[in-house]
Amino acid sequence: MKQVTIEKQDHFGRGIAHLDQKIMFVERALPKETCQIEIVQSKKNYQLAQIVKLETSSIERCESICPYYSKCGGCELLHQTYSGQLRFKNQKIEEILTKYAQIDPKVIQPILASNPIRYRNKVTLHIEKDKIGYYEAKSHRLIEVSDCLLLDAQLVEVMQLLQEFIKDHHELKSAMIKVGRKTKEVMLAVTGKTNRDHLKQFFQNKVTTLLYNHKILFGRPYITSQVFNQTFEITEESFFQVNNDMIERLYQVVIELVQSLRSQEVLDLYCGTGTIGLLVSPFVQKVIGVEIVQEAVASAKRNKKRNHISNVSFIEGQVEKSLSILTKQIDTVIVDPPRSGLDSFTVQKLLEVRPQNVIYVSCDPMTLARDLNKLQKEYDVNLVRPVDMFPNTHHVESIVLLSCKSSDSVINGKWNLEKTIEKCR
Numbered sequence: 449m450k451q452v453t454i455e456k457q458d459h460f461g462r463g464i465a466h467l468d469q470k471i472m473f474v475e476r477a478l479p480k481e482t483c484q485i486e487i488v489q490s491k492k493n494y495q496l497a498q499i500v501k502l503e504t505s506s507i508e509r510c511e512s513i514c515p516y517y518s519k520c521g522g523c524e525l526l527h528q529t530y531s532g533q534l535r536f537k538n539q540k541i542e543e544i545l546t547k548y549a550q551i552d553p554k555v556i557q558p559i560l561a562s563n564p565i566r567y568r569n570k571v572t573l574h575i576e577k578d579k580i581g582y583y584e585a586k587s588h589r590l591i592e593v594s595d596c597l598l599l600d601a602q603l604v605e606v607m608q609l610l611q612e613f614i615k616d617h618h619e620l621k622s623a624m625i626k627v628g629r630k631t632k633e634v635m636l637a638v639t640g641k642t643n644r645d646h647l648k649q650f651f652q653n654k655v656t657t658l659l660y661n662h663k664i665l666f667g668r669p670y671i672t673s674q675v676f677n678q679t680f681e682i683t684e685e686s687f688f689q690v691n692n693d694m695i696e697r698l699y700q701v702v703i704e705l706v707q708s709l710r711s712q713e714v715l716d717l718y719c720g721t722g723t724i725g726l727l728v729s730p731f732v733q734k735v736i737g738v739e740i741v742q743e744a745v746a747s748a749k750r751n752k753k754r755n756h757i758s759n760v761s762f763i764e765g766q767v768e769k770s771l772s773i774l775t776k777q778i779d780t781v782i783v784d785p786p787r788s789g790l791d792s793f794t795v796q797k798l799l800e801v802r803p804q805n806v807i808y809v810s811c812d813p814m815t816l817a818r819d820l821n822k823l824q825k826e827y828d829v830n831l832v833r834p835v836d837m838f839p840n841t842h843h844v845e846s847i848v849l850l851s852c853k854s855s856d857s858v859i860n861g862k863w864n865l866e867k868t869i870e871k872c873r
């Protein structure tokens with residue numbers, strides 16, 4: 449057995465040490481800890497290891513509150529206090545953005561903290577015969593789970609009901625449960641084989657919407673969620689931010705930026721069910737949203753009606769193929785892409801048309817850094833606000849404000865910008 453001292457955490461939260469001139473990643477080890485390790489994989493340039501015995505432990509170490517933590521692949525940071533997780537995430541954002549995009553660390557704000565448990569409004573579960581749960585880390589082995597501390601209590605109730613149901617119905621394969629923010633509406637969508645009448649009877653009056661192999665058994669084809677004073681529908685397939693506790697804080701930052709920048713004509717790219725565009729619409733003249741998922745666009749259109757909004761329109765399609773709408777009239781482009789970030793065509797178009805402001809909402813700091821690196825040819829990065837949308841995991845969301853260097857209204861922009869930055873502190 450070998451002993452190492454952990455220098456820091458890598459971007460996945462693992463401890464980094466050096467042994468025999470090779471970098472080593474130690475699962476669940478924290479900075480400054482000394483531990484006896486066992487090497488589980490040895491590659492040419494690095495080694496993977498796990499702790500066998502902890503010799504000295506970090507002040508950030510805590511007892512995991514989850515009985516499934518040693519096996520489950522869902523959370524990586526449950527052995528770290530929440531304040532330690534926030535320190536790690538602030539450091540991770542700063543390291544990635546300064547190293548890969550040369551961002552001035554002064555523009556990076558401290559992360560907005562969440563409630564670390566019971567924040568998730570959606571869960572996807574695997575079912576094998578009479579067992580339900582998550583897959584073990586990096587495998588397809590099922591671990592039976594009867595509670596998960598990340599989940600809203602209503603999701604856990606439905607999960608436990610499903611556990612009852614599958615005792616006598618062994619052919620279901622998967623389940624997705626979603627709960628509406630503030631509305632408490634619940635959607636259960638199961639796949640596999642079962643007796644649909646039994647399923648219907650069992651969940652009648654227990655969930656709001658029931659889907660079986662993507663077909664409605666009862667309820668509307670969506671549930672609703674409330675964000676500020678607006679109501680949004682969420683369907684089986686459409687995206688909705690998963691952290692009920694932080695949705696408003698995330699969008700509040702975007703709304704404040706739009707207001708302070710005095711944006712008038714806004715593009716909301718990767719708009720999902722229209723949340724950001726509809727929420728900023730009272731403060732601007734016009735918004736156009738673009739989204740690839742047909743069902744999400746249909747929801748966005750209904751959300752517009754439901755919230756009595758008239759200055760927003762939606763286009764169904766790929767952002768990269770819809771960029772003819774990015775004209776000189778647009779002063780603010782909001783992008784909220786998936787983890788893969790922006791494609792090169794979209795970056796190129798932004799650099800050509802140079803809208804005054806780009807607000808980039810990112811769920812992956814690495815692809816964010818890649819894109820900022822390119823966008824900085826024409827833009828200054830003036831503000832980065834990380835938001836902890838995913839406590840207990842290594843993931844972190846950020847909102848970035850970019851201002852065009854050569855925009856006609858740059859003076860106006862700079863003047864507004866100071867107020868904006870003040871507001872977001």
Ligand SMILES: C[S@@+](CC[C@H](N)C(=O)[O-])C[C@H]1O[C@@H](n2cnc3c(N)ncnc32)[C@H](O)[C@@H]1O
Nearest residue numbers: 687718719720723739740741766767784785786
């Ligand atoms: C991170 S979500 C953001 C959704 C929305 N802004 C929100 O806050 O609810 C990213 C969205 O981009 C959509 N999407 C992914 N690739 C796309 C593309 N190439 N063109 C348009 N939309 C895309 C996804 O369907 C998803 O709804």
